[in-house]
Amino acid sequence: METVATKPVETQVASSPKKIRHYGVTARYVDALIALAPVTIWSYLAYGVYAIRNVLISVVTMMLAEFVFVIIKNRKVLFAKDATKKSLKDVLSPLDFLAPAISGIIFGLMVPNRDTNPEGMIYFYLIVSALFGIILGKLVFGGTGRNIFNPAATAFVFMIVCFQSKFSGAYHWNAWGLSFLDSSASVASDATALTLHTASTYTWDNVSALFFGTINGAAGETCKIAILIGLAYLLIRRDTDWHVVVSFLVTFLCMSLIAGLFMAGHNNAVDPFAYTFYQLCSGGVLFGVTYLLADPVTLPLTKPSRVLHGILVAMMVVMIRTFASAPEGMAYAVMMGNALACFIDYFQWSSPKWNRKWILIDAISFVVILGLFAWCMTGFDYSVLQ
């Protein structure tokens, strides 16, 4: 920027229009890696080498798959005999390593750190799920930026559906014997805790244990403080859209509060607010919001559609958690939301700016979903609360 002095006033000459972003897409992916750092460090503290093993295996698998994909995609220029031939260095970009690395870390952190049955098969489960996730979630659609499903969520759903029963036995919890971790943890933030709707579970003690991560669970999902640091970093750097995060959290909290109020009406032992925050802090809700849902590639494009997307995904999470037999709803809901995204964003009705139509659509869907959920709660089986 240079300053040009003119006679009457001093004018500044700058390039026009003014540059708004100073960092590109590679920096965004590096940001996502930085946001994953606190969670990864926490998993290393809590689970030792077992968490790092899961992360490393899935990262290496996904990176290799992406590498092979890049070679196949560019085979014409790579193996050309004439002047059009390019070297591998020209076709590879940093994104080809960063994107699968991020998906691999997210997937590795969601895997339960348990013994498997039979022993040692965890390598096989991890590799197969990671391959499924990256190939069917991303590569068949054409690679980074073209995928409609989140690869980490796809891999996790595949693993839950196929191999959930194979994970049994003890967690590798507190591998270093740290004093601030509760090694006799009774509440697991893992799947098992969510299927138990007993009234005595929903206490503020359990909520604080879930929040500070001093209890057992899937490696990345235990410590909510580390996840919130990552979320704050992503939001401050504007790498994710706050619209979807806020609309998801507001809808999720409202629906959980409704469920809590209904449960308190049938059983005085339930504190509705403790129930709400227990739902927020248990399982992978915060982890899923930060690292799965807020991934811009699989979101709709416009602001009003993103708000609607957050509302719909929150509805699916609460519905699955409350009524379905499946324990953990976040990954399923994110995948279903991804499938809906292009429908929400259909060019005939999506609008880049807020107009009256979209304010009405978002407000009406919010109210209708809350009302429908309250109606569903009247049919809930409250006898499980005892």
Added chain:
Amino acid sequence: MAESMKKEQPCIRCAECVNRCPVGINPVFIMNTMKSMPVDKAKVKALDPLKCTDCGICTQVCPSGIDVATIVKRSKVIAKLP
């Protein structure tokens, strides 16, 4: 423009171009329609690229270094076809 001379990265659907466009059209939709083969003329017309003022903001803000404004400009030719 050093930014746009760099190698183009894939669009990550960050919606920076959609949020910044001063006339409220959807540059990334237009780009995706133009990149699909054959180009859907009715869809290009419905996306209304003729509103574009060629301000170039969408190219400036794109983190992937895609020249979105030029593609929108090309789509105007198709939108003008009968």
